[in-house]
Amino acid sequence: MDKLKLIHDMAVDNGTKIVLLVMDGLGGLPMTPGGKTALEAAHTPNMDALTARASLGLSTVVAQGFSPGSGPGHLALFGYDPLENLIGRGVLEALGIGFHLQPTDVAIRCNFCTVDENGNITDRRAGRIPTDEAAKRVALLRQIKIPGVEIFVEPVKEYRFAVVLRGEGLSGDIEDTDPQLTGVPILPITPRTAAAEKTAAILREFVAQGEKILAGHPPANAFTLRGVAMDPGLPKFPDVYKIKSAAVAVYPMYKGVSRLVGMDVIEHDAESPAEEFAVVKKHWDEYDFFFVHIKKTDSYGEDGNFDARKGVIEAVDAALPDLLALNPDVLVITGDHSTPAAVKRHSWHPVPVLLAANTVRRETATEFGETACLHGSLGYIHHTDIMPLALAHALRLGKYGA
């Protein structure tokens, strides 16, 4: 955390305003060799015009060749080194369903599975039972009471559900119980430290009671625990950067990650980019930093739908004048990773970055796209550089050293 400490020491609150506009999975690939990416193929006159007063660059999110998950991608965007800080899988699962996690809660991602009469796993995903079938079993598991701890059991999707333990002296230092194989038993609950023994005992009791309840309900007659974790206790974004900060996001996961780093999360009914920008406008005077998250660029990338991805980028561009009309001192447009439709997954390719401010050098590029960014005046940066650069361009960072 040394670099964040340095940045904190240099930060001043001068009232300037920054917008970090994140199109999830923005970086792309051509569908055929030598072709254009979705961002390049999209008609984006407003972003292109911004290049006249912006710096472009490409950014590595974690490390060359690493395809970031949503957790590392957003930690990096927010300036936290994603190799030093990791949000546990259980915590992400809880955030993803909008669960308001408290700092001392332990969150666990659970998978319903099928075991045979000998206790050996025959299906690690319980035949991918439908979400509503899983919800019925979750309701049954909610009956479990263990003294001294509050237990939340929440459905997620299909065979996945989340458990949150709330109480005193809990720990997330517990091994997964999913052996990642069939034909073998579920692994015993094993604490990694002595401090986790109490939590392990609670989970053993929870699993014992749960398996008794589920015994009569195949195929989901047992469950495994994965990614037992607590809030990583990151330094809070508004404190580190001395900036009053809010998140505008549609999906629970991104609201959750924002909450985890201490941003205010603005509740709203917006869905489209234009509607999200209207939320920013409505709260413009209350905050100096807005993280605005657009989800669908990633979703359509994972679907392999190049044209729909392009359409989302065009919708963002069409609505952009509303955001520009607010006159942010710094506007950064980027993504949390690449999700090329060509590979239908998060990828390792560097992410295009546009940083508009009054303090940029002459930019030779005249459009916002991966190829243009390669030769942009921002150069090749790392995602954890984005926040220091945004603050600097907003004149919010003083001198380093005398």
Added chain:
Amino acid sequence: MDKLKLIHDMAVDNGTKIVLLVMDGLGGLPMTPGGKTALEAAHTPNMDALTARASLGLSTVVAQGFSPGSGPGHLALFGYDPLENLIGRGVLEALGIGFHLQPTDVAIRCNFCTVDENGNITDRRAGRIPTDEAAKRVALLRQIKIPGVEIFVEPVKEYRFAVVLRGEGLSGDIEDTDPQLTGVPILPITPRTAAAEKTAAILREFVAQGEKILAGHPPANAFTLRGVAMDPGLPKFPDVYKIKSAAVAVYPMYKGVSRLVGMDVIEHDAESPAEEFAVVKKHWDEYDFFFVHIKKTDSYGEDGNFDARKGVIEAVDAALPDLLALNPDVLVITGDHSTPAAVKRHSWHPVPVLLAANTVRRETATEFGETACLHGSLGYIHHTDIMPLALAHALRLGKYGA
């Protein structure tokens, strides 16, 4: 080694195939200011055509300004941080003569030298005696027997020879005995740790017996010990990356380094690039990763022979269709460092990299060369990024974090 651990955890064996084609010392300089490098001057239609489906970049092998030796160059190529990991000089010397080093062996690079009647060094290289003269003395040294340890004495070149100790409880933690000066005695054998005392005692005995044998054979009437070292015990390449790996190289040193990281070394009689590619073809179905090493680009660079260097690059290019016909999922063409004919030595200049795969962005360059690489879509990378990038482009790396 944390990063290798992360890569290991993300790695999947999906059966895709990667070829890492290394032209030793590939990076060059123009012979006159503003001129072309050997790679740029060479007629390379096949590599140039590859740019239509490749990413180009420049890569720093160790750090800016550092001219890498063969050891660090290849460690970096294989993904091991060359600032954290070093192959000892004694080990490299043994690998260079094709000695099959075992993990508990201690290898030492020795120099014949001349000492006067007072034991002071008068020539640190024994008048650079010819290799065959040195070989006669090596044969004499082979008579030395010390209980509890097996001793190998091997000629290398001119005044250089190698000694390998094989036995129980040996250590490489011993100081050099070469004072790097004349007019002073050879330094005493000094262990750096208590655990090295046994090895030091063996070496003192070896030196005492050796000097008695050599006394009548000036100018090589003594010898110094340099770079006493053991196998650094690196994590094994095929285990780290979960890929069945083979090396095709002509020179013993590169076979040795490959063996050191756990690759299979394919024995063959190939000499030319075309013959080496034929070896790859013959074993194509047995492995998913091939390290192919071309030596002469470096040798001619050290000779200052620009045209011969260019000729080797052209021979590689002419044979390239044979390699491309195998349809590797990823082909990387690069070097282990630069060896410009203009400076006749390994240099610190960044090394051109071409990575051909179906998952690259549009490349604006149309030829493979240092200047084109400077503006390539791969950007400016580090040599330890090459393996993660190759694996990623072969879709062999999953997500980092959820």
